[in-house]
Amino acid sequence: MLIKRCLPRPILSSILTMVWIMLSDIITYGSVIMGIILGIAIPLMTQRFWDAQPVVKKPLLLLRFTLRVMLDILVANLEVAWLISRPWRRPRPAFIEYPLTLKRDFSITLLASTISLTPGTISANLRLDGRSLLIHVLDTDDEQAIIDEIYNRYERPLMEIYE
Amino acid sequence: MAWLDKAWVDTALETLTAFFLIAGALITFISSFGMVHLRDFYLRMHGPAKATTLGVGLILVACMFYFLLIERTFHIQLLLVTIFLLITAPISAHLLAKVALHQKLPSDISTTGAPSELREEDVGQEPDTPHPEDPGSGQRHSP
Numbered sequence: 396m397l398i399k400r401c402l403p404r405p406i407l408s409s410i411l412t413m414v415w416i417m418l419s420d421i422i423t424y425g426s427v428i429m430g431i432i433l434g435i436a437i438p439l440m441t442q443r444f445w446d447a448q449p450v451v452k453k454p455l456l457l458l459r460f461t462l463r464v465m466l467d468i469l470v471a472n473l474e475v476a477w478l479i480s481r482p483w484r485r486p487r488p489a490f491i492e493y494p495l496t497l498k499r500d501f502s503i504t505l506l507a508s509t510i511s512l513t514p515g516t517i518s519a520n521l522r523l524d525g526r527s528l529l530i531h532v533l534d535t536d537d538e539q540a541i542i543d544e545i546y547n548r549y550e551r552p553l554m555e556i557y558e
Numbered sequence: 559m560a561w562l563d564k565a566w567v568d569t570a571l572e573t574l575t576a577f578f579l580i581a582g583a584l585i586t587f588i589s590s591f592g593m594v595h596l597r598d599f600y601l602r603m604h605g606p607a608k609a610t611t612l613g614v615g616l617i618l619v620a621c622m623f624y625f626l627l628i629e630r631t632f633h634i635q636l637l638l639v640t641i642f643l644l645i646t647a648p649i650s651a652h653l654l655a656k657v658a659l660h661q662k663l664p665s666d667i668s669t670t671g672a673p674s675e676l677r678e679e680d681v682g683q684e685p686d687t688p689h690p691e692d693p694g695s696g697q698r699h700s701p
Contacts, residue, residue, distance in 0.1 A: 417634045472612035475604060476585055479592035488601055490671035511648030514608040518648075519600070519655035520673075529673050531600045531655060538671070 401435060403442055408434040449501045449557050460552045464509055467548070471513045478534055486534040490519070493528040493542055497550060502557040503528075509549050516541070571627040575620050582616030589613060598666040599658050603651060610647040615640050 402408055415430035416422060451457055478486060497503050503525065507518040510530060520529040535541055585608065592605035618636045625633050659673070 414638065417638055420633075420635070468611055472585065472608050475608055476588045479596070479605065480588050482591075482595045485668060486596075486601065488598075488666060488669045490665070490669060490673045492671070492673070507652060508645075508648040511607065511651045512611060512644065514604055514611065517600075517603055517607060517651050517655055519652070520659055529659075531603070533601065533604045 402438070404438045404445070407438050411437055449499065451556060453556050456552055457556050460549075460556065463548065463552075464512065467513045471515050475514045475533060487536055489532045489535050489538060491530045491532055491538050491541060493530050493545060495526055495528055495550075496546075497554055497558065499558060500525075502553050505557075506550055506553055510545060516545075568627065571623050575623040575627060578616045578620035578623065582613050582620060585609065585616060586613035598669075599663045600655065600665050600669070603654055603658075607647060607651045610643055614643055
């Protein structure tokens with residue numbers, strides 16, 4: 396009971412402690428103790444801002460999703476770089492309404508961040524009702540293809556992982 | 559780390575450092591080039607989003623190899639910088655886009671799709687005809 400009250404978010408606490416130790420170059424008693432103090436204090440202080448802790452249902456799928464996003468960042472970056480470095484070719488930008496099927500705030504945030512991270516698409520606005528996402532695309536001539544790609548590559552895995 | 563003290567390791571590390579450094583610089587240059595010639599705000603947003611992810615990421619990898627080569631130490635902090643950038647870059651891009659939509663910045667003519675955020679609204683606009691009971695308009699200049 397006491398442990399649950401002092402450590403409301405064990406994962407966040409351990410990540411904070413590890414990051415602090417990694418930041419302070421060499422592992423000393425001081426850095427470890429300071430990391431533990433921060434790991435306990437910061438979750439307690441920010442407790443009121445947090446939503447319910449998301450439960451990762453399929454950790455392996457999450458790992459695969461992360462790797463896929465990393466690879467996509469690389470590929471999409473090169474594509475956009477190639478597009479920009481030819482100024483005589485006019486890009487065909489578009490605003491796209493993406494219909495969301497995710498329900499929880501946390502997974503919607505993850506999806507929006509993923510869309511923004513892969514260059515060429517930026518999530519511009521989450522509608523107030525939480526049902527659609529406005530996306531700005533740098534260069535496309537087929538909006539439905541973009542929507543399908545985002546759904547199949549990112550949203551469906553996220554839904555399986557978190558919802 | 560004894561295997562690090564071979565001559566060919568030095569050459570390999572040097573090559574890798576140079577490669578990542580040049581690649582990062584090239585990506586950063588291209589994205590700033592995009593800032594110059596792309597036509598509207600929404601398009602220009604895509605440039606920096608790229609420079610922060612891949613460009614800075616590559617330069618940090620080069621940095622990691624450099625310290626491995628010179629000091630024979632491995633700095634995990636450089637990886638942390640990449641992770642922090644990956645977390646913060648989409649949020650800043652999202653906020654920039656939101657502000658641009660809020661201010662109804664015009665998008666390029668070639669843009670397809672008209673989001674409701676950019677459409678002119680009737681709500682909150684100045685009325686064309688003055689209100690009859692408004693003392694500040696209408697009859698003020700009559701003799």
